[in-house]
Amino acid sequence: MTLSQSTARALTDAELPFDLNVPLAKRVYWRVGGPADAVVTVGSHQALVRLQQVASKTQTPVFVLGKGSNLLISDAGIRGIVVLLKGELADTTATEGDRPQVTVGAGMPLVVLLSRAKKNGWTGLGCFAGIPGSVGGAVRMNAGSTLGETDVPLVHVDLVHRDGTPQRLTTVDLQMSYRTSHVPDGxxxxxxxxxxxxxxxxxxxxxxxxxxxxxxATQPLHLPSCGSTFRNPPGDHAGRLIEVSGLKGYRVGGACVSEKHANFVVNDAPCTANDIRAVIEHVEDEVERQHGVRLQREVHFIGEWQE
Ligand SMILES: Cc1cc2nc3c(=O)[nH]c(=O)nc-3n(C[C@H](O)[C@H](O)[C@H](O)COP(=O)(O)OP(=O)(O)OC[C@H]3O[C@@H](n4cnc5c(N)ncnc54)[C@H](O)[C@@H]3O)c2cc1C
Incomplete structure (x- = not known):
């Protein structure tokens, strides 16, 4: 698959360079999945507005990719445009004072934000420690750990709607809760x-x-994964339920439930997105059969899937 000629022309007219048929597996943590029809790298707020306008006028689907640490992209890949954020959309600015507000481009990796925080003495961002995503992905997922969640330090986001309209939304507007937020569709x-x-x-x-x-010490960080595959159900741990269901080590092709942490599905051999999906679906069915609890996925399935 590829972009329509009218979309390609509109991107060129809007001065938005693009690449066609771009492999994505190396851009996502599971290291699987097919190509994107097109990738556009956007380096400024104005360019992001133009991109959304082009995509909405030409009715082209758009998917924004962060660090790919919470995504399973199908083996067939993603139709339409995949957007990467760079330049000023992956940089920081801060106000003056003892407790500055820091504005961060959504494309900035959290690890880079934490290293800038350390250098500049910005405190209160510890909830991002150990999370390999980007700032945009962290807001979208309300990422966090026992050290806190993104909605605690977050004041507001500036986003661009599908039709190119910019808007500022506060944490309250985004209705952030456990591993989710209501970023408007598109x-x-x-x-x-x-x-x-x-x-x-x-x-x-x-x-x-x-x-x-x-x-x-407790996570299989040496193998490709997307961290916790499932959300913890109320009052319990997904990892505990998977372990007591006897699913540690359960394998399809190169995908298997980690022996070290049962909520991690790892890619430990040549592996496909279909293998990973099959493991995840088996875990869902088996935990439900044994314990009556349907686990909810934390990871997002993206792209074209054959049902
Ligand atoms: C080893 C490992 C450990 C992990 N530990 C944790 C943990 O402790 N806590 C935790 O919460 N998560 C954890 N994760 C999961 C993951 O890192 C987080 O969910 C992270 O926030 C995802 O960010 P990302 O940039 O990789 O998003 P992606 O995976 O690229 O995308 C996730 C979703 O966010 C959307 N998105 C990304 N950027 C934007 C944007 N600019 N605007 C709108 N939508 C956007 C994407 O379209 C997609 O729907 C872990 C993952 C791994 C691999």
Whole structure:
């Protein structure tokens, strides 16, 4: 599949360079999945507005890819345009003072944000420790851990709707809850603004260090995965339910339930998206059969799937 000629012409007229038939597997953490019809890399707010206008006028589907750490892209890949955010949409600016507000481009990796936070003494962003996503992905997923969730430091986002209209939405507007937020359909977050706390930076770094060491000891970080595959059901842990269902090590092709952490599905051999999907669906069915609980996916399935 490829882009229609009218969409390709409209992108060119809007000065939005694009690549066709782009492999995506190396851009996502599971390292599987097919190509995108087209990839457009957008480096400014104005370019993002133009992209949304072109896509909506030509009725081309658009998918914004962060770091791909919470996505299973189908083996057939993604039809339409995949957007990557770079330049000023992957940079930071901060206000003055002891507790600056930091505005961060949605394309910035959280690990880069944390390293800038350490350098500049910005505290209160520890909820991002150990999460390999981008700022946009963290807002979309309300990413977090025992150290807190994205909606705590987040003040507002600036996004661009499907028709190219910009809008600022607060944390309340986004109705953020456990691993989800209500980012309007088709809109793309350009920047997110966070409130820092002015807490003791050294004390915060010590907490993060202990937290990261514990993760390394308990998670299969040496193999491709998307972290926790399922949300924890109320009052329980998805990993516990999967383990007591006897599913650790359950395998289809190169995809298997990790022996180290049962809520991780890892790619430990040549593997396809179909293999990973088959493991996930088997886990859902088997946990429900044994315990009466239907696990809810944290990871998103994207692209064209053959049902
Ligand atoms: C080893 C490992 C450990 C992990 N640990 C954690 C953890 O502790 N806590 C946790 O919450 N998650 C964890 N994750 C999952 C993942 O890192 C988070 O969900 C992260 O927030 C996803 O960000 P991303 O940039 O990779 O998003 P992607 O996977 O690229 O995309 C996820 C969704 O966000 C959307 N999105 C991305 N950018 C934007 C944007 N600019 N505007 C609108 N929508 C956007 C995408 O379209 C997609 O729907 C882990 C993953 C791995 C691989």
């Amino acid at each position: 809109s793309i977050i350009a920047t997110a603004t966070f409130q820092t706390t002015g807490a003791d930076a050294d004390a915060e770094q010590a907490v993060l260090k202990t937290f990261l060491e514990r993760r390394k």
